Amino acid sequence: MRQTIQLWRHVFKLDPDRELGEAELAAVCLSGTDAILIGGSTGVTYENTAALLARVRQFELPCALEISDLEAAVPGFDLYLIPMVLNSPEPDWILGHHRRAIERYGSFIPWEHFLAEGYIVLNGDSSVARLTGADSSLSEEGAAAYAQIADKLMSLPIVYLEYSGTFGNMGTVRTVRETVEHSQLFYGGGITCETEAEQAAALCDTVVVGNIIYQDVQQALLTVQAVKRTPQIDCTT
Ligand code: 1GP
Numbered sequence: 001m002r003q004t005i006q007l008w009r010h011v012f013k014l015d016p017d018r019e020l021g022e023a024e025l026a027a028v029c030l031s032g033t034d035a036i037l038i039g040g041s042t043g044v045t046y047e048n049t050a051a052l053l054a055r056v057r058q059f060e061l062p063c064a065l066e067i068s069d070l071e072a073a074v075p076g077f078d079l080y081l082i083p084m085v086l087n088s089p090e091p092d093w094i095l096g097h098h099r100r101a102i103e104r105y106g107s108f109i110p111w112e113h114f115l116a117e118g119y120i121v122l123n124g125d126s127s128v129a130r131l132t133g134a135d136s137s138l139s140e141e142g143a144a145a146y147a148q149i150a151d152k153l154m155s156l157p158i159v160y161l162e163y164s165g166t167f168g169n170m171g172t173v174r175t176v177r178e179t180v181e182h183s184q185l186f187y188g189g190g191i192t193c194e195t196e197a198e199q200a201a202a203l204c205d206t207v208v209v210g211n212i213i214y215q216d217v218q219q220a221l222l223t224v225q226a227v228k229r230t231p232q233i234d235c236t237t
Contacts, residue, residue, distance in 0.1 A: 001079055001115050002157050004062065005184050005206065008034040010197075010227040012220070013188065013210040016052045016072075017043030024217045029059035031224045037081070037208065039066030041127035041164075049074045066117070070101050080110075081158065083119040086146045088132040117158040118150025122172065123189060126164040140175040147176045151183040161204070163189025165211060167196050170203065177203045178235045193219060194226035201230035 010033045014020065017040050020028075029036065036056050038049060049065065049072045056063045064079040073080075085093040102109065120143055121134035129136050138146070143161070150156040159180050161173055167190035177185060187200040188208030192215075200207045207227045213220040 001113060002184075004079060005115065005158065008184075008206045009201070010224050011035045011037050011186075011206060011208045012213060013037045013039060013066075013208050014052060014056070014213070015040035015210065016045070016048035018214050020214065022055075024213070025055055026059070027217060027221060028213060029056060029061060031221050032228070033061065033224050035062040035064055037064050037066055038077075039068060039081075041068060041131050044069050044072045046072050046074060048072075053077065067101075070097065070104070073101070073105070078113070080114045081117050082114060083117045083160070084156070085119045085121055085128075085132045085134055086149060087120055087134045087136065087138060089135060090133050093132040093134075115157045116154075117160045117186070118147070118154065118156040118183065119160045119162055120146045120150075120176075121162045121164075122168060123163045123166045125166065126162075128162060128164055138172075140169075140172045143172050144175045144179045147183075147185075148179050151180045156183055158186055159183040160186040160188065160208075163187075166190040167192070168200075170199055173200070173203045174235060177233075191223055192216075194222050197223035197226035198230045201227040202233045203235070205232070 012028050012033050038052055062078045065077040066081045067073055121129050122136050124136040147159050150159045185204045186206045187204035191197050191209045192212045209223045
């Protein structure tokens with residue numbers, strides 16, 4: 001599964017709790033993006049997740065579920081991404097919900113399809129920050145320290161810089177990039193145009209685009225090629 005995500009440069013994230021027309025969904029799925037990630041912080045249910053998966057399955061690209069609510073753990077996805085919110089003060093969001101899920105479903109969990117995400121939530125105004133109480137007032141060094149916990153101490157396959165709803169501080173993203181050696185570095189948050197997509201793509205392995213799909217799908221589609229044509233900067237020199 002690690003090999004699968006290593007091929008992901010651009011990902012569209014769809015929210016089961018939001019409306020998207022058939023034409024828009026088709027355009028997103030046929031855009032050349034590498035995968036569809038289904039997830040959201042609020043209003044995600046088994047029913048709306050299963051319904052969205054069925055719609056995405058009309059198309060051939062990989063579809064992953066980012067599990068935020070145990071009740072919405074729908075079978076049939078290619079891959080399951082499990083957030084561990086490293087900068088939440090509440091252990092439930094790091095491993096408590098996870099423990100309960102394993103107690104409940106242990107022998108049914110297809111572990112070979114699961115990957116953990118070391119989430120670092122950096123927009124205090126986002127739903128995910130409110131939900132998890134994440135301390136998003138981190139310095140660049142603080143964010144990079146969490147990234148190193150994920151990358152070097154926990155050996156998580158993914159470090160996810162989550163600015164959901166606002167375009168991130170590229171200085172912070174760069175500082176994090178300089179420290180992450182093994183994990184796949186995901187960036188998500190506030191990408192609304194090609195220029196922002198290029199900036200994130202230069203620093204990160206995988207760029208996640210969400211909200212703009214629902215506001216201006218044409219702009220969203222432009223981010224695919226913007227990400228794909230942008231080489232990553234070598235931050236080790
Ligand atoms: C949200 O990281 C994703 O979880 C993408 O963020 O919705 O702001 O594009 P946006």
